[in-house]
Amino acid sequence: MRHVPVLLKEVIEIFNPQPGQIYIDATVGEGGHAKEILKRISPGGVLVGLDWDPNVLEKLKSELLSPEGKVILLNTNYTAMEEMVEKQKLDNVDGILFDLGFGTHTLQDSGRGFSFQREEPLDMRYNPSATSITASDVLNRYSEKDLEKIFKEYGEERFSWRIARGVVTARGNRKIETTGQFVQIIKENVPARFLRQKLHPATRVFQALRIFVNQELSNLRITLPQALNILKPGGKIIVISFHSLEDRLVKIFFKEEKIKKELNIITPKPVTTSIEEIRGNPASSSAKLRAAIKIANN
Ligand SMILES: C[S@@+](CC[C@H](N)C(=O)[O-])C[C@H]1O[C@@H](n2cnc3c(N)ncnc32)[C@H](O)[C@@H]1O
Numbered sequence: 009m010r011h012v013p014v015l016l017k018e019v020i021e022i023f024n025p026q027p028g029q030i031y032i033d034a035t036v037g038e039g040g041h042a043k044e045i046l047k048r049i050s051p052g053g054v055l056v057g058l059d060w061d062p063n064v065l066e067k068l069k070s071e072l073l074s075p076e077g078k079v080i081l082l083n084t085n086y087t088a089m090e091e092m093v094e095k096q097k098l099d100n101v102d103g104i105l106f107d108l109g110f111g112t113h114t115l116q117d118s119g120r121g122f123s124f125q126r127e128e129p130l131d132m133r134y135n136p137s138a139t140s141i142t143a144s145d146v147l148n149r150y151s152e153k154d155l156e157k158i159f160k161e162y163g164e165e166r167f168s169w170r171i172a173r174g175v176v177t178a179r180g181n182r183k184i185e186t187t188g189q190f191v192q193i194i195k196e197n198v199p200a201r202f203l204r205q206k207l208h209p210a211t212r213v214f215q216a217l218r219i220f221v222n223q224e225l226s227n228l229r230i231t232l233p234q235a236l237n238i239l240k241p242g243g244k245i246i247v248i249s250f251h252s253l254e255d256r257l258v259k260i261f262f263k264e265e266k267i268k269k270e271l272n273i274i275t276p277k278p279v280t281t282s283i284e285e286i287r288g289n290p291a292s293s294s295a296k297l298r299a300a301i302k303i304a305n306n
Contacts (some may be wrong), residue, residue, distance in 0.1 A: 089231055
């Protein structure tokens, strides 16, 4: 199954890419947004695609070869964006996109335990050679209190304390190493009536672990100011988030920079997906898009 880019029409309308322009797709993934941008900036434009997951980029390389526009694909955490721009000697960046969702490839083919529907080792690092700890390390080493906090804060999981206790009990018998083991623990610690609901009982806890392992909120917090530095006056930044904490972070950043007269907000309210888009791609239902434009300073 191919990844369906979320809010694609809206992204293209806001950026309105033109031949010769420079765009950075900070989370290029399977290139859904990038390909549409590339079509419009050729000839003469430059598209820089970043992704932390090396496997995702390998797949995209052959697909994104453009005879006219220049494409630079780099396997890096987007937190290195400013350094990357300097190295590539890019200035006058017209637009930067962050799509903080979840790539289909990551979910289905990574083999790193992102999906609760597959039996895989519990790794969950976007980049397995990054030094950060794995999801399995977190479950086996963190205190009950810390686990509860992670499940609650990043997953908004109502049974976080029960699941945290379940994890600590289970790991006393056997190390938790696979998605299957963890799903079983979750199911055993959620009241029976919640097991029959539409949302799988492991959804939120898996999300929480992924966000924690990859430090997703702090990555975004570090990089938004860099994106503002990199943009040319009149350049635009778009962030599509899927989690209330991410959206809040973006909202506050835009507001603060508006007060400092650095940014103007294009979307006073976040843009959300239409019923038609949700019908075709249910995973897009929680998407919120916020966009801002860099103010030209005198
Ligand atoms: C939802 S996908 C992007 C999909 C893409 N917009 C498309 O339409 O095909 C998000 C991507 O961001 C990558 N990613 C997550 N955190 C990252 C980070 N800190 N730096 C760079 N890439 C990251 C993931 O590996 C994943 O491929």
